[in-house]
Amino acid sequence: MEKTRVLVLAGGQSGEHEVSINSAKSVLQALPKDRFEVTSVVISREGRWLAEPESQRALERGSAPSGGELVLHQAQVAEGYDVVFPILHGPNGEDGTVQGLLKLAGIPCVGSSVLGSAVCMDKVMAKAVLAAHGIPQVAYQLVTRAEFTSTPEDAIKRINTLGFPVFVKPANLGSSVGISKAKNDAELHAALRLAFELDRRVIVEAATSEKPREIEVGILGNDHPQASPVGELTFDSEFYDYETKYSAGRAEMHIPANLPPAIAGRARAMAIEASKALDCAGLARVDFFYIDSTGEIFLNEVNTMPGFTKTSMYPALWGAAGVGYADLVSRLVELAQERR
Ligand SMILES: Nc1ncnc2c1ncn2[C@@H]1O[C@H](COP(=O)(O)OP(=O)(O)O)[C@@H](O)[C@H]1O
Ligand SMILES: [Mg+2]
Structure with missing residues (x-):
C-alpha cells in the first residue's frame, strides 16, 4: 500500500x-x-x-525565527502532498485563509473548509448563524471601529441594553487575547479601546447570570458528525483568560463532566446541530456555558482547529470515547480525503 503523504502546517501568525x-x-x-x-x-x-530544515529547527525550539518565503509563493510547497493538516489557530490559519489557498491548489485539507472556518472565526457571524438555528446563546451587540469612532454614544446606548457586567471581545482573535470583563462604564470604555486596537469588529456580550460552568464537546466526522462525551474545565480565576489558559496547572480538565445525563445529552445534540449549521467538517470543539442553578446551556463558541497536544481537551474527549490519539489523527486525515 502506498503511504499517504501528509504536510503538517504549524506555528502561524496568532497568539497561539x-x-x-x-x-x-x-x-x-x-x-x-x-x-x-x-x-x-x-x-x-x-x-x-x-x-x-528551518521548520525542523523551529519545531525543536518551539517557535519560528523571522524570514522565509511569503505565503503567496508557497501554495506550491503543498504540491505533491495528498493531504495538508493545518494545525494553525486564530487569524490567517483557522479562519479560512489557509484553507482557501489549499483549495485553490487542489489539495485536501484536514478540518473545515473556507466557509466553516471563516464563520466560526468571527464571533458575530457565528452567533448570527446559530441564532437562525434557534441555538441558545447570551445576548450580544456588534460594534464596529467605524461606529465607535464616529458615533460612540449610539454604540454605548446599544451596549447598555445588555446591562453590566459585559464581556468585550475582538470578533476575530481567539485565545482570550483582548477580552475584558467590564462592570461599569469606565471599564467598558477601556475594554472597547483595547479590543479595537486588535480588531475592526468587536462583540459585547451579556455575562451569564452567575459564573458559568464551562463544558466542551468534541465533534468528529463530515456529513454525519459524531459527538464525544462532555468535558469540563475548572479554574479559580474570574474567567478563562489568557493566563489561566496558558499557564500550566491553572485549569483542570474533567472527563466526563459531572452533569445530569439530560444536560450532557442536550449539549451533545446541540454541538452536532451547531457544527452542521456552521458547515464544519472533520473536527470541531464546541464550547458551552452551563448555569447550574437554572439548568440553562448557552453555546459560547465553535473552534474549528482546537488545541491538539496529547493533553488537550479535544483528543482527551475522544480518548474517553475509546478513540486513541493515533487513531484520531489518522481518522482526521482520512476524513479530509473522503471529502474530496
Ligand atoms: N458571556 C459570557 N459570560 C460569562 N463568561 C464569559 C462570557 N464570554 C466569555 N466568558 C469567559 O471568557 C472566556 C473566553 O471567552 P471566549 O469567547 O471563549 O474567547 P476565546 O475565543 O478567546 O476562547 C470564556 O471561556 C469564559 O471564561
Ligand atoms: Mg474560548
Missing part, C-alpha cells in the same frame, strides 16, 4: 504560535509511520513559510 507547534509535534509523532509519510512546514509570526 507556540501552542500550535506543540500540537503539531504531538501529531507528527502520532501519525503511524507505516501508513503516512509526514513533512512539516512551520509558518513564522510574520506569515512566512520556512523551508524544511
Whole structure:
C-alpha cells in the first residue's frame, strides 16, 4: 500500500504560535509511520513559510525565527502532498485563509473548509448563524471601529441594553487575547479601546447570570458528525483568560463532566446541530456555558482547529470515547480525503 503523504502546517501568525507547534509535534509523532509519510512546514509570526530544515529547527525550539518565503509563493510547497493538516489557530490559519489557498491548489485539507472556518472565526457571524438555528446563546451587540469612532454614544446606548457586567471581545482573535470583563462604564470604555486596537469588529456580550460552568464537546466526522462525551474545565480565576489558559496547572480538565445525563445529552445534540449549521467538517470543539442553578446551556463558541497536544481537551474527549490519539489523527486525515 502506498503511504499517504501528509504536510503538517504549524506555528502561524496568532497568539497561539507556540501552542500550535506543540500540537503539531504531538501529531507528527502520532501519525503511524507505516501508513503516512509526514513533512512539516512551520509558518513564522510574520506569515512566512520556512523551508524544511528551518521548520525542523523551529519545531525543536518551539517557535519560528523571522524570514522565509511569503505565503503567496508557497501554495506550491503543498504540491505533491495528498493531504495538508493545518494545525494553525486564530487569524490567517483557522479562519479560512489557509484553507482557501489549499483549495485553490487542489489539495485536501484536514478540518473545515473556507466557509466553516471563516464563520466560526468571527464571533458575530457565528452567533448570527446559530441564532437562525434557534441555538441558545447570551445576548450580544456588534460594534464596529467605524461606529465607535464616529458615533460612540449610539454604540454605548446599544451596549447598555445588555446591562453590566459585559464581556468585550475582538470578533476575530481567539485565545482570550483582548477580552475584558467590564462592570461599569469606565471599564467598558477601556475594554472597547483595547479590543479595537486588535480588531475592526468587536462583540459585547451579556455575562451569564452567575459564573458559568464551562463544558466542551468534541465533534468528529463530515456529513454525519459524531459527538464525544462532555468535558469540563475548572479554574479559580474570574474567567478563562489568557493566563489561566496558558499557564500550566491553572485549569483542570474533567472527563466526563459531572452533569445530569439530560444536560450532557442536550449539549451533545446541540454541538452536532451547531457544527452542521456552521458547515464544519472533520473536527470541531464546541464550547458551552452551563448555569447550574437554572439548568440553562448557552453555546459560547465553535473552534474549528482546537488545541491538539496529547493533553488537550479535544483528543482527551475522544480518548474517553475509546478513540486513541493515533487513531484520531489518522481518522482526521482520512476524513479530509473522503471529502474530496
Ligand atoms: N458571556 C459570557 N459570560 C460569562 N463568561 C464569559 C462570557 N464570554 C466569555 N466568558 C469567559 O471568557 C472566556 C473566553 O471567552 P471566549 O469567547 O471563549 O474567547 P476565546 O475565543 O478567546 O476562547 C470564556 O471561556 C469564559 O471564561
Ligand atoms: Mg474560548
